[in-house]
Amino acid sequence: MEKIAELQNVSLRKHDGKILDNISFDLNAGGIWGIVGPNGAGKTTIMKVMLGLLKYDKGTVKIDNQLVTSKKHSVVRDQVGALIENPSLYPYLTGFQHLNLYSSDKKKISTIVQQLKMTNYIKQKTKLYSLGMKQKLGIAIALVNCPKLVILDEPMNGLDPKSARELRMLIQQKNREGTTFLISSHVLSELQKIITGIIIVNDGKISIETTPSELKKMVNNQVIINTNDNDKALKTLNVLFPDDGLKSLIIDSDKSEKLNDYLQAIINNDIQILSVNDSQDDLENTMLELMQHKSDKER
Amino acid sequence: MKPLMYQEFLKLRFKKSTWISLIIAVGMMVLTGLTTLSVSSSDSKYYFSSAYGGFQWFIIVLIAINASSITSEFQLGTIKHLVIQADSRWRVYYIKLLAISCYNFIGHIIIFLAAVLIKLLLYPELDLFSHYHYGSTVIVNLILNGTLDFFLSYLFIGMVTLIACISSNSAVAASVGIGVAFAGEGLSNMLLSSFPSIIPIMRWNPFNMLNFQQQFAYPEHIHDTHLLLSQMGVGIFVWSCLFLILGQLLFQRRKI
Structure with missing residues (x-):
């Protein structure tokens, strides 16, 4: 070119x-x-x-x-x-x-x-x-x-x-x-x-x-699940998927293939899902995150 | 894109202060002409040959226009456009000087014509071809005075350009230039009379060159300046070149 x-x-x-x-x-x-x-x-x-x-x-x-x-x-x-x-x-x-x-x-x-x-x-x-x-x-x-x-x-x-x-x-x-x-x-x-x-x-x-x-694609893509009872939802997921070691309802990209299973489990336990968002919805966040990663690495 | 020289002329043309200040200078000449109506024949020749003070007024105008021509480009940030178009900064610098020189020339012509007009309207009895200094006629004396003033003006242009290249404020450059125009000769004369032992060196100071026209009108002024008229001419040329070259070096290094 x-x-x-x-x-x-x-x-x-x-x-x-x-x-x-x-x-x-x-x-x-x-x-x-x-x-x-x-x-x-x-x-x-x-x-x-x-x-x-x-x-x-x-x-x-x-x-x-x-x-x-x-x-x-x-x-x-x-x-x-x-x-x-x-x-x-x-x-x-x-x-x-x-x-x-x-x-x-x-x-x-x-x-x-x-x-x-x-x-x-x-x-x-x-x-x-x-x-x-x-x-x-x-x-x-x-x-x-x-x-x-x-x-x-x-x-x-x-x-x-x-x-x-x-x-x-x-x-x-x-x-x-x-x-x-x-x-x-x-x-x-x-x-x-x-x-x-x-x-x-x-x-x-x-x-x-x-x-x-x-x-x-360069930064860690995350999905944030928000429900009407986040504590109950997290406990439920940890019982059903103990090996995944979830600490919050922010799901990292390496577990994204399990997202449907997590959502299904939450629904099956009568917890209402309020929203499912991509944490990285704009370029600004991506850039700031990437620059943070770089400066962390340099330190 | 228009050539840089054309751009400089366009800017001078559309900047109102360029022409308003010149009109004010002519107005001051008329005022001088009106206030000296009752002077003797010899004095009326002096006032006419000095263009009713018009050359001095024009120097002040020239200092202000010259100062703002350089500093405003940096203040407004327009220097970026000029440098991109010119390929080199020294070219921008000398094109600006060329534009100022043209304005200087036009200004002197206008002052000359205004002096002749004032004479025709207010001093009809004054004979333009009567004898005055250096065995020349009154009109020749006016032309000589204008020519010498034009030559001397480059010392001011050099000084003001140099200050304008250091300062980011046109008011500073103009104020220093006008201050030198008013007080420079006096300062030099004071220095020369106070320290007679260093006269051989001090007589070459740039402020002493400002006595050029004064010495032309009154040759006995040599006792104060300690320089011949020809030596002063050389001094003006050398100092003007020095100031302009120093100005160019500073202009090239100035942050854009």
């Missing part, structure tokens, strides 16, 4: 310690990649390195097979659109003037304005914009030249649920047209709905590079 971006053993050290530690990952073209991790993990730094905004000490960064450094990054100018940290706007210019400043083709401006539903305020000066309006303009600037790769740092910040949904749909539409996305977000539920690949960053290192479905 064609790679749009490649990072190999990228390290960046500042006087107060390592910011990036041997970062390596590839982004296949045509995907929507999520980059997640706690605050200060190095997500924005990775993005800045990819854009040639930061000088790295070791390793190589390539976009579209061309080397990117802080001194040479013409490929970024030609092939990448980005929104890093906050939308960077001139308060004395209108939204339209911003797009005109950064676009290569005026026709593309009206298209992106309509797609992001910005027509009502695009001719206003940005000093009058709300946070959400600024965020949308920042995203429009990143998308206006139809780049091959779009890097969005926390794009959902300040967006109301309707706008966030519209943005998700636009990202998916642009992705279908061939644009690759690398998106960081703390609102992981938002990412979960659209990403095809995920990179987890922690302490300046890549913890995992995988797909959301693979990620879910």
Whole structure:
């Protein structure tokens, strides 16, 4: 598969310690990649390195097979659109003037304005914009030249649920047209709905590079049974299945094949089942659990 | 994507303060012209050849515009877009200086034209081709003054750019620049008169170069500056280059 971006053993050290530690990952073209991790993990730094905004000490960064450094990054100018940290706007210019400043083709401006539903305020000066309006303009600037790769740092910040949904749909539409996305977000539920690949960053290192479905398989899947009498249900299960050593009604994945037997036993003993839930119902839980596992192992 | 130079001009064009401050400078020139209506013929020549104080006012405007042109990019975060487009930071830096230079040139032309207009409206009796300093006509003296001021303005541009590259606040850079514009000459003169033993070195201090125009108008000023006009010219050039190069080095290392 064609790679749009490649990072190999990228390290960046500042006087107060390592910011990036041997970062390596590839982004296949045509995907929507999520980059997640706690605050200060190095997500924005990775993005800045990819854009040639930061000088790295070791390793190589390539976009579209061309080397990117802080001194040479013409490929970024030609092939990448980005929104890093906050939308960077001139308060004395209108939204339209911003797009005109950064676009290569005026026709593309009206298209992106309509797609992001910005027509009502695009001719206003940005000093009058709300946070959400600024965020949308920042995203429009990143998308206006139809780049091959779009890097969005926390794009959902300040967006109301309707706008966030519209943005998700636009990202998916642009992705279908061939644009690759690398998106960081703390609102992981938002990412979960659209990403095809995920990179987890922690302490300046890549913890995992995988797909959301693979990620879910990596952690211990548990099923939580809730009844109208949990104590009685547990006692019943321990009598009927003494070898299983159940300590609670949270059933680990290694016993999941027995779930039907457990439920049947509970029903047969006149205990009412109130709910049966998958403990790992979202990406956020999965990621946090996985990071906890990693840090426990390192200790 | 539009070329960076075009972007810089567009920003200058749409930033209201760029033009409002210039209009205020012209307004101050008119005010000076109105308050000096009753002066002698020799004095009216002096006021005209110094553009009714317009060059001094414009230096203040230039300092403020120059300071905000650099610092605002870092404050607003727009420097990221510029660096991505430019491929290298030094290019962003020199394109900004080029844009400021163009603004500087246009500003001096406007001040020159405003001085001529004020003369035509308020001093119809003043002959533009009458003799004044250096055996030249009054109008030539205005042109010379404007040219020297344009040259001297690079010392301010250099200083303010250097401070703007250190500071994240345009007000700091502008304040220091304006402070130097007002007090620099006095400070240098005080230093030179207080420590005569170190005059051979101290006379080359950058603040002493600010006496350039003063010495052009009053050649006897050499007793205070201890430099020939030509030596001051060299000093201005060297200090301006030094400040601009130092500014570039700081600009390249500044965190984005």
